[in-house]
Amino acid sequence: MNSVPMWTRRRWLRRGAGLAASLGVAGMARAQAGRPFTMSYGWVPWAAGNSPVTQHMISKRLIEKYAVEFGYDLTMDYRTYPAAAPQVDALAAGQLDMAMWGNTPTIRAIVAQHPFSLVSVAEGRLRFLLCTRKDSPIRNVQDLKGKTVGTLVGADPYNAFTQILRYELGNPDPAAHGIRMVHLPTLPEAAQVPAGMDATLAVYPAFLKAQATGTVAIMNSYGYTESHYDGPEGKGAGILLPSVKNSPFYPDGYYLHRSFRIVHNSLVEKHPNLVLAFLLAQQEAVGVLSEADPGVVSQLVKSYWGLSPAEGAKVVRDEVVFRRGWAWSTEGDALSLLATSKMIAGARIIPEPLNWAQVKSVFVKTAPVVKLAYDRLGAKPALAEFQSARVGDLRGLPSWEMQRWKDRA
Secondary structure, rough: OOOOOOOHHHHHHHHHHHHHOOOOOOOOHHHHOOEEEEEEEEEEEOOOOHHHHEEEEEHHOHHHHHHHHHEEEEEEEEEEEOOOOOHHHHHHOOOEEEEEEEEHHHHHHOOOOOEEEEEEEEEOOOOOEEEEEEOOOOOHHHOOOOOEEEOOOOHHHHHHHHHHHHHOOOOOHHHHHHOEEEEOHHHHHHHHHOOOOOEEEEEEEHHHHHHHOOOEEEEEEEEEOOOOOOOOEOOOOOOOOOHHHHHHOOOOOOOEEEEEEEEHHHHHHHHHHHHHHHHHHHHHHHHHHHHHOOEEEEEEEHHHHOOOHHHHHHHHHHHHHHOOOOOOOOHHHHHHHHHHHHHHHHHHOOOOOOOOOHOOOOOOOOHHHHHHHHHHHOOOOOHHHHHOOOOOOOOOOEHHHHOOOOOOO
């Protein structure tokens, strides 16, 4: 676990004031000493790794703790949402300061030119599962032809599904296989495989809870079979499907899932030290939880996930920020936005894919603040670890090294 270097209050306040000056708000930290401030913060507790991290920050009042160092008497207004879409609307209307969005809502907000920036990785490598009922004759992807499939259309589960179709059946468009898609608005609903659905795409926490009601899984977005699989590669769980190796996101799987912490641009422009306080709080939470027993971590959000320690530990072990031990955004994480934009443009969810300059633009305002947080926490990990190929997730240089990111079409 990363240790936090000891800084005197006076020394760090001087550094914080320097940050404010560098971002065009000179003297702000001193001028706002003791100033009451309420910050609204949206999160999705039914998702994956963002949930225990946020809950730990809530229970330990971590953002408030660091905000004191910069002269703020901070009140956090935490707001739970079932998904990202209503958060996007709230932020666009100026009613939300920070949020947690997946790839697709983030891309749509970039296209709409909403005033936001990306702060850090909220979660990643969420396991998406192709689910059905235990008595279903659907046992592999080929069996889906001509069937009805439900999921959160226009979001990460749908995108993961289209990429499974791309590499298993040769075409990402469900209609090309006679598959009728039905929108299911909540993550728990998809895991239940409602009446009228032959199959669904569900997220791991919701699936694990739904197993007790008869939901089974055929395969997952990492490219491995699940217990209900019976097909060309064999029978049962744990078989690596050869098609996943054709994905540009392997070893992440068929789909490069990332969700990000988002900030309204007015907050990072007027109150950069509150963004810095958040980053320090998030990294403290990630560091502590990465070292803790995964089952115990999962019980922080038992009221949302509804899982036992043994089942909840499975979700925690998948989480990319816990596997890394840090939440800094990297070039690989940014690539998830570029790649996903190509997918959803093909599905006509947006008019055309993002270009690399558009993706990079949402890291520009926050990169200096992120670098300050990284330096304060001992500059860990070293840049070599960001670029290591001997890990199970796509990385690359961090956001403050953006000028060294590769040019991409």
